[in-house]
Amino acid sequence: MQLNHPANVAVIGTGYVGLGTAGLLAHIGHRVTGIDIDQNKIDMLLRGEVPIHEPGLDDLLSSQGDRLTWTTDYSAVRDADVIFICVGTPPGLDGTPDLQYVVSAAASIAEYLNGNAKVIVNKSTVPIGTGDYVQRLLEDHTRAFDPTRHFVVSNPEFLREGTALGDSLYPDRIVLGGQMEALEIMTQLYAPLIDQTFSPPKGAPRPEWFTRPAVIKTSLQSAEMIKYAANAFLALKISFANEISGLCERVGADIEEVAAGIGMDQRIGQRFLQAGLGWGGSCFGKDTQGLISAGREHQYEMPILQAAIDINYRQRRVIIDKLLRHLKTVKGKRVTVLGMAFKPNTDDLRDAPTHDLISQLNRLGASVTAHDPIAMKRAEREWTHLNYTPASSIQEAFERADAVILATEWDDYMTMDWNPLLATMRRPLVIDARNVIRSPINALVEQVGRDAPRGERRRAGAERA
Numbered sequence: 260m261q262l263n264h265p266a267n268v269a270v271i272g273t274g275y276v277g278l279g280t281a282g283l284l285a286h287i288g289h290r291v292t293g294i295d296i297d298q299n300k301i302d303m304l305l306r307g308e309v310p311i312h313e314p315g316l317d318d319l320l321s322s323q324g325d326r327l328t329w330t331t332d333y334s335a336v337r338d339a340d341v342i343f344i345c346v347g348t349p350p351g352l353d354g355t356p357d358l359q360y361v362v363s364a365a366a367s368i369a370e371y372l373n374g375n376a377k378v379i380v381n382k383s384t385v386p387i388g389t390g391d392y393v394q395r396l397l398e399d400h401t402r403a404f405d406p407t408r409h410f411v412v413s414n415p416e417f418l419r420e421g422t423a424l425g426d427s428l429y430p431d432r433i434v435l436g437g438q439m440e441a442l443e444i445m446t447q448l449y450a451p452l453i454d455q456t457f458s459p460p461k462g463a464p465r466p467e468w469f470t471r472p473a474v475i476k477t478s479l480q481s482a483e484m485i486k487y488a489a490n491a492f493l494a495l496k497i498s499f500a501n502e503i504s505g506l507c508e509r510v511g512a513d514i515e516e517v518a519a520g521i522g523m524d525q526r527i528g529q530r531f532l533q534a535g536l537g538w539g540g541s542c543f544g545k546d547t548q549g550l551i552s553a554g555r556e557h558q559y560e561m562p563i564l565q566a567a568i569d570i571n572y573r574q575r576r577v578i579i580d581k582l583l584r585h586l587k588t589v590k591g592k593r594v595t596v597l598g599m600a601f602k603p604n605t606d607d608l609r610d611a612p613t614h615d616l617i618s619q620l621n622r623l624g625a626s627v628t629a630h631d632p633i634a635m636k637r638a639e640r641e642w643t644h645l646n647y648t649p650a651s652s653i654q655e656a657f658e659r660a661d662a663v664i665l666a667t668e669w670d671d672y673m674t675m676d677w678n679p680l681l682a683t684m685r686r687p688l689v690i691d692a693r694n695v696i697r698s699p700i701n702a703l704v705e706q707v708g709r710d711a712p713r714g715e716r717r718r719a720g721a722e723r724a
């Protein structure tokens with residue numbers, strides 16, 4: 260089956276994944292319509308504003324001209340050759356991914372499906388078997404669905420917020436799951452990406468070492484599993500480093516040295532071995548829980564994953580314990596948390612460790628101040644249930660604080676001049692929950708799994724998903 264080039268593509272959902280996907284597909288030459296049910300988001304996009312913080316995304320989207328349009332109207336699906344589903348799959352109360360947005364997107368697609376569309380691509384992270392389920396939903400909702408001409412494909416997304424552009428344009432691999440005819444169409448759609456024939460956009464140059472992504476063609480189920488298993492493994496690596504870090508503290512070893520030493524083994528690798536406050540964000544917690552609940556459905560226990568989750572959330576308590584060890588009680592004390600987003604270069608607050616830190620500090624009676632270079636406005640809307648004072652500047656965040664917890668390693672905190680700020684604190688106590696302070700500062704510093712720096716040079720910024 261031959262795909263038109265440029266192809267008409269509809270991208271359903273304009274969140275972190277949908278916006279990146281729409282920008283990428285337009286940049287490699289296709290005509291893309293981004294569809295969302297959120298009128299506010301679409302209005303912003305039509306005004307040329309980007310509803311999320313992602314470095315380089317504004318430039319990428321604004322440079323696509325009429326290759327990229329936005330609407331809330333699903334009828335755009337009529338003209339699409341390929342339709343991407345990029346809606347959210349948040350965890351339900353029992354950890355099972357909530358598929359209501361996928362189901363409603365599939366039903367809306369079905370309403371407008373005609374002979375044109377060839378492939379419906381699922382980019383949302385969904386439980387194994389959802390591809391078949393989406394196909395059945397389409398069959399159920401429209402007589403136009405013809406399983407010999409319409410195909411459902413799984414094409415999981417591996418981008419990381421904060422580095423989404425580079426991750427999408429220069430991916431390690433592209434995973435495509437489904438029937439051969441459909442995978443052939445996807446290969447045609449992605450040809451400029453696979454062959455790297457596009458010009459790199461401003462702000463996302465092609466790394467010198469990069470040649471082309473591997474293309475992995477699998478069954479629908481394997482592709483869905485690859486996404487979950489990849490995230491679960493990365494989460495596991497971080498929790499492993501955190502578990503070892505606790506023992507390092509007790510036996511006098513240094514987790515940074517230990518991680519470097521084991522990471523040199525190519526079978527292990529250096530990445531995702533940073534001890535600290537643990538993972539957060541919309542994916543690791545949700546996807547590990549998702550796998551565990553899939554196992555549960557099949558009466559299959561997954562104790563390693565459960566342990567990874569337990570260790571991750573224990574780590575948030577470890578940071579508070581370090582604080583209490585020095586302050587004894589935080590009642591009436593002023594504690595500042597630096598960084599609210601779950602990692603630097605994003606405004607995403609989903610499952611952010613800082614949320615739990617503030618909530619624990621609230622319970623303990625501390626007076627909390629919080630700062631973030633980008634996510635503070637969003638927190639004002641989404642964290643109304645927490646009790647904290649937003650600091651309008653880093654300077655203000657330090658003033659009269661009894662302790663500062665560095666929770667997210669934004670560049671602003673990595674490059675600030677500590678000592679003048681520390682001098683404005685009531686008591687210079689710093690809990691560096693990301694192990695990023697590399698030389699001595701005029702404060703009592705606590706790190707994770709190691710003694711605070713005594714003048715030696717340390718590795719820069721932690722790396723997280």
Ligand SMILES: NC(=O)c1ccc[n+]([C@@H]2O[C@H](COP(=O)([O-])OP(=O)(O)OC[C@H]3O[C@@H](n4cnc5c(N)ncnc54)[C@H](O)[C@@H]3O)[C@@H](O)[C@H]2O)c1
Pocket residue numbers: 271272273274275276277294295296297300345346347348360361363364367382383384385416417418419420541542
């Ligand atoms: N955020 C990431 O870093 C990341 C990375 C890889 C995979 N994923 C997966 O991708 C999926 C999307 O994640 P996200 O972070 O982009 O979510 P998001 O919440 O940022 O965006 C989802 C968008 O879908 C829209 N939406 C919901 N129902 C809709 C419908 N019926 N029709 C049209 N639009 C609809 C919402 O309004 C929202 O704008 C999830 O399954 C997630 O697990 C996310």
